[in-house]
Amino acid sequence: MSNFHEWLSQKQAFVESLLEKNLPQTSDETHLNEAIKYSVLNGGKRMRSLLILAIAEIVEVPPNAIEKIICAVEFIHAYSLVHDDMPCMDNDDLRRGKLSCHKKFSESTALLVGDSLQSIAFSLLSSPSLQIKPENQLKIIHTLSNAIGIEGMAKGQALDINNTNKKISLDELIIMHQFKTGALINSACLMAVLASNNCDKNTLDIIDTYSKSIGLIFQIKDDILDKEASQESLGKTPGKDEKDNKATFLSLLGISKSKELAAKYYEEALKAIKPFGDKAYYLSSMAELIMTRSH
Numbered sequence: 001m002s003n004f005h006e007w008l009s010q011k012q013a014f015v016e017s018l019l020e021k022n023l024p025q026t027s028d029e030t031h032l033n034e035a036i037k038y039s040v041l042n043g044g045k046r047m048r049s050l051l052i053l054a055i056a057e058i059v060e061v062p063p064n065a066i067e068k069i070i071c072a073v074e075f076i077h078a079y080s081l082v083h084d085d086m087p088c089m090d091n092d093d094l095r096r097g098k099l100s101c102h103k104k105f106s107e108s109t110a111l112l113v114g115d116s117l118q119s120i121a122f123s124l125l126s127s128p129s130l131q132i133k134p135e136n137q138l139k140i141i142h143t144l145s146n147a148i149g150i151e152g153m154a155k156g157q158a159l160d161i162n163n164t165n166k167k168i169s170l171d172e173l174i175i176m177h178q179f180k181t182g183a184l185i186n187s188a189c190l191m192a193v194l195a196s197n198n199c200d201k202n203t204l205d206i207i208d209t210y211s212k213s214i215g216l217i218f219q220i221k222d223d224i225l226d227k228e229a230s231q232e233s234l235g236k237t238p239g240k241d242e243k244d245n246k247a248t249f250l251s252l253l254g255i256s257k258s259k260e261l262a263a264k265y266y267e268e269a270l271k272a273i274k275p276f277g278d279k280a281y282y283l284s285s286m287a288e289l290i291m292t293r294s295h
Contacts, residue, residue, distance in 0.1 A: 023037055078117055
């Protein structure tokens with residue numbers, strides 16, 4: 001068992017190398033490939049990929065399957081951020097400390113970047129080189145498809161738009177973020193388990209519970225950081241949620257109660273992975289990292 005921060009540094013570098021390897025080559029014909037690379041390789045915490053790699057410490061997964069799943073998840077995440085920043089959505093000029101895709105290139109290019117990244121992600125997951133059971137490969141594709149569509153990320157974004165300038169309940173807020181933020185985190189973790197030729201229902205259930213708790217912690221911390229963090233540490237415009245009158249955990253509960261709720265989900269996440277024993281070291285460390293992150 002190596003030091004977590006050493007593992008973290010190594011794995012983040014590993015993820016960056018995988019993303020660069022699986023991106024399309026830059027073309028002189030259009031700015032699209034350049035804009036795609038700009039949107040994917042512009043920093044980022046790579047939390048979803050790190051969770052996938054932490055799960056791969058518990059279940060045996062073919063390296064090629066891990067590579068394709070990581071890239072697919074990161075490409076989908078990048079697409080969601082590109083579209084989220086556009087004027088018709090959250091209208092943000094900054095992402096990860098740099099100009100948003102639509103500000104660097106154009107709105108039409110940003111739209112095509114998102115479309116392309118989604119297509120590339122599913123092309124990777126449907127590749128015959130994954131070296132896993134065909135039925136598990138189909139389950140992986142099905143899992144990600146559900147997580148980003150009308151019963152997943154897109155639904156969460158639609159609810160977020162609908163709930164702007166409204167007072168909603170805590171239950172409604174949790175449901176919204178289980179779709180908007182949690183669904184992709186949850187699917188990333190489940191896909192890592194499904195990529196194991198020895199995956200079982202018990203392991204899937206444990207990871208399902210863990211990842212759903214992690215997703216809510218992640219969003220609560222996002223809401224807190226939007227209020228407390230600087231533009232330099234956040235990498236995007238702070239205070240936008242309050243300015244745009246968005247429904248957030250802070251607007252509903254305040255900072256103190258929001259932190260208490262995050263702590264509750266943190267305990268639930270740790271409890272869920274207890275059956276893994278020492279094998280859960282990296283998963284528990286990832287939970288702590290998400291709980292204590294400053295950007």
